[in-house]
Amino acid sequence: ESRSSTETQKPKDYTLGGLLPEPSEFDPGVSCKSRSQQPHRKNYFQPSNELIRRLRRYEARHGKCADRAARNFFQPSESQDDDCRYVVWTQQSGFGNRLITLTSAFLYALLTDRTLLVERTEETAVLFCEPFPSGSWLLPLEFTGELIYSLDESSPHRFAHNFTNDRARGGSTETANFSYIHLTWTKDDEDKTFFCDESQVQLERVPWIFMRADNYLVPSYFFISRFSPDLGALFPDKEAVFNLLGNYLFQPSDVAWGRITRYYRYYLADHDRLLGIQIRTYQAKSPLPNFSEQLQKCIVENNLLPKVVVDGQSEDISRLREKKNGTTGVLITSLDSYYYDNLQEHYLSGRVESGESVAVDQPSHEEAQLTGISSHDLKAWAEIYLLSLSDSLIISGWSTFGYAAHALAGIRPWILLNVNDDQVHDPPCIYGKSVEPCDFAFPIGKFKCPSEDIPRDTNIFPYVQSCDDWESGGKLV
Numbered sequence: 001e002s003r004s005s006t007e008t009q010k011p012k013d014y015t016l017g018g019l020l021p022e023p024s025e026f027d028p029g030v031s032c033k034s035r036s037q038q039p040h041r042k043n044y045f046q047p048s049n050e051l052i053r054r055l056r057r058y059e060a061r062h063g064k065c066a067d068r069a070a071r072n073f074f075q076p077s078e079s080q081d082d083d084c085r086y087v088v089w090t091q092q093s094g095f096g097n098r099l100i101t102l103t104s105a106f107l108y109a110l111l112t113d114r115t116l117l118v119e120r121t122e123e124t125a126v127l128f129c130e131p132f133p134s135g136s137w138l139l140p141l142e143f144t145g146e147l148i149y150s151l152d153e154s155s156p157h158r159f160a161h162n163f164t165n166d167r168a169r170g171g172s173t174e175t176a177n178f179s180y181i182h183l184t185w186t187k188d189d190e191d192k193t194f195f196c197d198e199s200q201v202q203l204e205r206v207p208w209i210f211m212r213a214d215n216y217l218v219p220s221y222f223f224i225s226r227f228s229p230d231l232g233a234l235f236p237d238k239e240a241v242f243n244l245l246g247n248y249l250f251q252p253s254d255v256a257w258g259r260i261t262r263y264y265r266y267y268l269a270d271h272d273r274l275l276g277i278q279i280r281t282y283q284a285k286s287p288l289p290n291f292s293e294q295l296q297k298c299i300v301e302n303n304l305l306p307k308v309v310v311d312g313q314s315e316d317i318s319r320l321r322e323k324k325n326g327t328t329g330v331l332i333t334s335l336d337s338y339y340y341d342n343l344q345e346h347y348l349s350g351r352v353e354s355g356e357s358v359a360v361d362q363p364s365h366e367e368a369q370l371t372g373i374s375s376h377d378l379k380a381w382a383e384i385y386l387l388s389l390s391d392s393l394i395i396s397g398w399s400t401f402g403y404a405a406h407a408l409a410g411i412r413p414w415i416l417l418n419v420n421d422d423q424v425h426d427p428p429c430i431y432g433k434s435v436e437p438c439d440f441a442f443p444i445g446k447f448k449c450p451s452e453d454i455p456r457d458t459n460i461f462p463y464v465q466s467c468d469d470w471e472s473g474g475k476l477v
């Protein structure tokens with residue numbers, strides 16, 4: 001690498017342009033190597049000054065409020081003049097879903113001056129570093145599993161279903177007043193009133209909010225007019241929300257970082273270009289040969305990899321170490337090894353026309369989703385992160401795993417369409433319209449707030465458009 005001497009002397013910016021706190025602000029006893037070994041991603045968005053200011057303000061508050069969370073919840077009468085309010089993230093679905101709901105919960109905390117606390121799960125407690133310099137983000141141990149598991153659609157605290165009861169409970173000696181926001185796939189129109197201004201006014205008085213969601217809530221925050229000025233100031237570029245907040249929150253812990261960096265070094269670091277491919281299908285019957293064909297078609301039609309010619313030519317192996325002519329590394333992730341086998345086979349069946357080399361590799365093939373098992377979740381996180389280091393990405397439609405990878409990377413992906421049948425679709429893939437994840441459950445056009453006469457449509461929100469792979473979903477552009 002030829003660098004000028006001034007460049008070499010310039011101290012490395014570990015903060016991604018002010019987004020992250022300096023690594024030195026963290027307790028040296030809490031190890032988090034990834035924080036001071038930031039990768040060279042090319043596509044970070046620049047954080048706005050307002051976002052930087054708000055994050056630092058958040059961090060200062062977090063330290064204070066996280067420490068007194070258990071007392072605040074279990075002895076509310078002793079915390080009367082405490083101005084700490086909380087939002088608690090709880091787990092739902094796979095790793096990708098969790099990344100997008102955690103990001104959603106954190107943005108809610110920023111917008112409402114609440115402190116984010118998270119359920120202790122494999123990812124929050126083991127696979128990520130603590131994101132804030134002072135005060136843990138983990139829900140204190142006093143909050144039992146029983147309390148957290150009871151938060152589902154039958155909870156008496158379910159917001160909008162019995163909000164008045166909840167309020168009546170406020171000030172009780174047992175626990176603080178709290179509301180449960182139910183935004184999983186079993187949500188109803190009442191639950192969705194969370195995205196209405198009048199609900200947010202009510203919720204302001206509720207010190208504790210527990211949230212369970214499986215979708216990316218951020219596009220719906222733009223419904224809430226009291227959040228609009230803030231959202232505009234924090235994110236002048238709306239497609240940057242997940243890229244900025246995700247890169248802020250999700251630093252791989254040492255165990256994850258070791259796996260990521262070793263794999264990167266062995267298989268990816270020496271290539272001139274990296275293409276990431278994420279294959280996810282939802283049929284019981286798998287693998288899907290048609291999907292493998294569709295992937296090939298996507299690659300060929302869009303020139304995403306160099307062409308193969310089968311002409312019987314070979315090369316003098318003794319000279320190959322010096323003469324490479326450019327190399328492309330292809331990182332495939334999937335629960336199946338079938339798609340990798342096919343692509344690998346293709347690149348071994350003939351030579352690459354341009355003289356370049358193409359090396360295809362897949363870090364794991366777990367065969368089935370086993371969320372909650374630590375070695376499985378570690379692989380999922382490492383692979384999402386590794387995909388996010390690619391120069392370009394092909395992902396599977398409808399998968400939050402792929403969304404998280406491309407949004408962390410700051411890359412618009414190629415999206416393979418209709419991953420659930422036995423057809424080879426045409427077009428096989430389309431180029432994503434933004435780097436943001438899709439919200440499949442975006443309520444626009446179908447839902448109205450109690451104070452409104454007609455449902456709002458997307459004309460009011462030009463920066464939320466239909467998802468590339470899910471017509472009725474919404475994504476920020």
Ligand code: GDP
Pocket residue numbers: 093094095096097098278279280333334335364366368369370371376377379380383398399400401402
């Ligand atoms: P989604 O269901 O496609 O939206 O993605 P999620 O990440 O929420 O859930 C799928 C889960 O299946 C992941 O969290 C992993 O546990 C597993 N999984 C799916 N695809 C892959 C993959 O390519 N690699 C690995 N290691 N795990 C995967």
